Amino acid sequence: MAPQFMVSHNLEALLERLRQYAEVHGPVRGDDGVVRFSALTPGILPDLSAIRTLLPPKKYLLHPQEIILSYTEKDGYQAPSEGARPLILFGLHSCDLAGINYLDQIFLGDDPDPLYAARRSAQTLIGVSCIPDEFCSCHLARSPLKPLSDLFFHHVEGGFAVTSSSPRGEELLEDVKDILEEREVNIPEDARRFFGQVASMRVRPELDAALPEWQELADCCLGCGACSLCCPTCYCFDVLEFSGLDGRSAERVRRWDNCLFKSHAQVAGGMSFRKDRAERFRYRYCHKYRGFGPLQGIPSCVGCGRCRVVCPAGLDLRPLAERLEAACRE
């Protein structure tokens, strides 16, 4: 289907139409100057010039803390009955879309996570093109992750070229066609960066623990875990149980966890498999640039740059990654 064109000043009208289907959320710059994904209620326009939000859209799929099971004596453990509300996410950049694609591979599949699956299927994803800044690395390396969206808005002269890539996108496009116009537009080629391209990799050797860079980075790292919190593909969670005051009910909660914390690899007796910070740092690197478990060989870094922006010590893994990963490429 030929791209449709929407003039910039129709944005508000578009959002108004989208709100008839579902709550619409997008990047909003707060009074504190921080850009967050939040509700685009009437009168609130998304900041489409913002390069990145503080937290990625994973917060809509995996809540920072959420009840996964409730226990009562009568019914035993039960999954939460709350159904997922329809939600339209507007203004997602390719990196965030690729991040969602990564999370899908972990939480959907043969035995999908019920909470994630319900929310994901209730979501409509609308992407917007962007221009990388000095913190981004989406334009530096190929990634097999796909920036899948229902609709994608490419910035072009005077407005947006709109393309759909799902039945839901087609449907939406059809319903808002009166505020779009058919026009021949040139979509700039780099809009999706290097996503969806399989990088040809040789078998990667184990990371060399003796490299002095690990210790140098670890010596500066404060272990605060901010990089994981704001990473679109960090999904580790801890599971906790809270007993009700009546002693007869309980709630089981999962909440975002962090591999930079000492407790992450602890086992019985206080023994830990990643005792020092350099080991934990290397572990995180391994997940971000090489992937592991069922997604071994698929780097999970989508190049959004959030970890570099938020790191209080100003750490940047890119130079090390460029050197180590370039050696694996053909």
Add this chain to the structure above:
Amino acid sequence: MNSTIPVPAVVSKIRQVTADTSLLTLRTNLDHPVASSFLPGQFLQLSLPGAGEIPLSYCGSPSSEGDIELCIRHVGHVTTPLKAIVPGEAVGVRGPYGRGFPMPTYTGQDLLLIAGGLGMAPLRSLLLALLKQRKFLGRLTLLYGAREIESLLFLDELLKLQRDGVMQLQVAADHPGHGLNALPGCRIALLPALLDGLDIDPGQTCAALCGPPVVYPLLVSGLQLLGVADNRIHLSMERRMKCGVGRCGHCAVGTRLCCVDGPVFSYAELAGLEGALV
């Protein structure tokens, strides 16, 4: 079926095994896979409402009656309150999860089981399965070490198997303890010492290990010295699996996940993986 919701299991029997460890028998619905179809070395997740959930290795045999045997040392945030449970009360279970010991490859082989402390629990499950196919196996040897003689688990069962000539048993204790329960033949030594000069045919022997993480490097190098190949050494790994289905990220063994790729790994899979052993 949602594999992450625990099903109720009623405590049917509690047997005190040592001062701090007991053997719990749970009864679930008949035909639930959590009780009826697991392999030795696999694990389940046990929930105690209000206290939380922990991964535990199976200690008994699969049961078509819906029974599950679990060996529990009462030291943790779930296992300590579990000490107060009485028959008739319910807990929650889900599973089985993970990859167990490679039973089919054991046919026709000599088996060397090495258990350290509470590691005897999953190896009891393996031992029971091996006894069922004893005539298809060569020599069956168990090396078992614990802190002191008093904390050796299932000693009566094991000594009987030795007396019946079904299995060779060698036992070690780190220190003599109170010395009240002298055990003939028990060496006062660390578990890996039992490997010194052990008479095995390395090309014919499969080793199955379960013990505290700290003991694995010594056991593996001891077995290698005896000539056992890395792919004939299987270890049950200790990690804190929180979800059991490969998502929470807590149980990485190097770049693999203990809950789905393990907990039983061959040493050939682990050699060179950072953070796999201690």
